Amino acid sequence: MDKFRKIFTLDNYIVPVAAVIMGLFVGAIVMLVGGYDPILAYSSLFTQVFGDMYDFGEAIREMTPFILTGLAVAFAFRAGLFNIGADGQLLIGMTAATFVGIKFTGLPFYIHAPLAVIAGGLFGGLWAAIVGFLKAKRGINEVITSIMMNWVGFYGANYVVNHFLLVPGTQQSENIAPTASISIHFLTGIFGNARLHWGTLIALVAVVFFYVYLWKTKQGYEVRAVGLNPNAAGYAGINVGRNIIKTMFISGVFAGLAGAFQVLGVFQYQSVFASSPGYGFDGIAVALLGMNNPFGVLLAAILYGTLTYGSAGMSFGADVPPELVKIVIGAIIFFIAAQGIVRWVLGPFYGKRKKEKVL
Template sequence: MNGANDRKLDAFLLPLLAILIGLTLGAVVMLLGGYDPIAAYQALLNKAFGSMYNFGETIRQITPLILTGLAVAFAFRTGLFNIGAEGQFLVGSLASLYVGIEWTFLPPVAHAAAAVAAGALAGAFWGALVGYAKAKRGVHEVITSIMLNWIALFFVNYMVRTFFLPSGQQRSVPVAESAFLNIPFVTELFNNARLNFGFVIALVAAVFFHYYLFRTKGGFELRAVGFNRHAAQYAGMNVNGGIVRAMAISGAFAGIAGATEVLGVFHYQSVLTVSPGYGFQGIAVAMIGGAAAFGTVLGAVLMGILTFGAAGMQFGAKVPPELVSIIIALIIFFLAASGIIKPLTRWTHTRKARKEAEKA
């Protein structure tokens, strides 16, 4: 029992220690560069929370990170590595753009729901392609998902240029207002920040993630396949089908992220020279969150604050925004190299055991 409790405590302490060490070493780097770390962190927090508008924009930044983080974490939980959340995000944004522009015969709420569902289905299809290649042909999912990222980028650009791009523009025609995820009174409350209903969708997705994996038969089978594929097959589970299903659900999360950006933030799709990066940031979010639903939400909150607050550090404390990338990289490094900080958690366990012994 104590061992199980220690593992649960480690799951909380390791990310927390990695974050604290990353922030501390980031402060050291700032000092070495001649910057004031206290002023820098104050500027970061002021940018993130200094006004209702900034607070709303911070939540807006967090929203797609929750969803792409869930996409990566779900695959991790089922023994797979989804490095293709970026491509799934892009095809999801394209599908929601199409429905948002063309399906104007639907009433407002139904139109928005259909556009989000289209994004989820497109992302699921893109993820299922990776799962199929893994299940039927044995192709490693890291290779196919990375390659599909590039295919998605060029495919989305082609479709936008061909069907949705006005002459001389670099962004598509806007989606119909009936497909917007924005809520007027919320927009007014946050001084016209682009916070939208996508944040609620992201939180619901996190609840679904946990419930499906840990409270349903299908989720148990996916976790069993992830733990030991051969044992799952011996137990009569459909291993290949489970791989495809896991990647499809993973891709659906990322596809919804793309939909929320198109329908709730920009209301159009740009012609992109590079990927927006939310899928790759989702890898860091999933790692910080320990591939757990609640942890992924917290990881997205941290990443959202750091990325949106970077502008505050740059303009308020004259700190280069690259330093934020260094801080994030340090946090991920200590999470990946958890053996470096595990002695600290062992000290915590020893101290806890000593106190329990004294009470006994």
């Protein structure tokens, strides 16, 4: 229970919360400079998200992939790996889920839907495991390989959709069989047809899994040991290479699931993408914001989803270009990364009490 308490101690969260406030403040200044009304803009942003049930439901839908890609990046980071390839892993997972959803017909929903979800996670995981394998066996830097694998994944996904799943004359695949859908129909009713799906629940389970696996299991102990000091881990008889591959696999499963849910829960089909949807890169920002802690990632994804979804409201209500939200997000990440600035601003509020710790 001690660890649990530590996760929720105020101190850990003061910096991120302050960074968020300062980020919003920077956004407000930019709006003022541009001649917009920041108070109106932010209130329209929040009205957009919390204004009615449909938008609230859609905002939750928007947050789900951020939770999972955030977890993917954070998990790899715990083993000392920088997984920039969540984007490619997501697309490969998505494609696998779409493929199963369209081609495996005649199955009852309680087999078909889970099968499609598992296919998405599995293929995302295997895609990432290739990166882990190259790192473990050949010592190739995972940053380089995972970026390259993003492109391979991107064109690979489009190839599969184009050649096997396309509705002729369009730029998208057929719809998945209804038995593969993971929409929650009774909830979509309540939320005014917002596209809510079971994937959100699985994402929450993934948050808990992340925590339990890393801090409560034998395997998680190994992953953390490898992440903090691979030399000592090797000396202690932990197989460093195997742990790198395993960690990348689990990281990729998170990303792959994010992709699968976008098709099985949200769109019901997969597009031929002109450019990557970018969820994997947003995941890096979310992991950074959540300080690589699973519960932090969850909160960060909620914030990230709120800002992204609410940005549309901002342009309706206050005429502010929705891109301005990117400035806010950028500023927040900047303040998280440059914690010194935040502590400096907070200094007078903290008083002397904290001084030793800051040093």
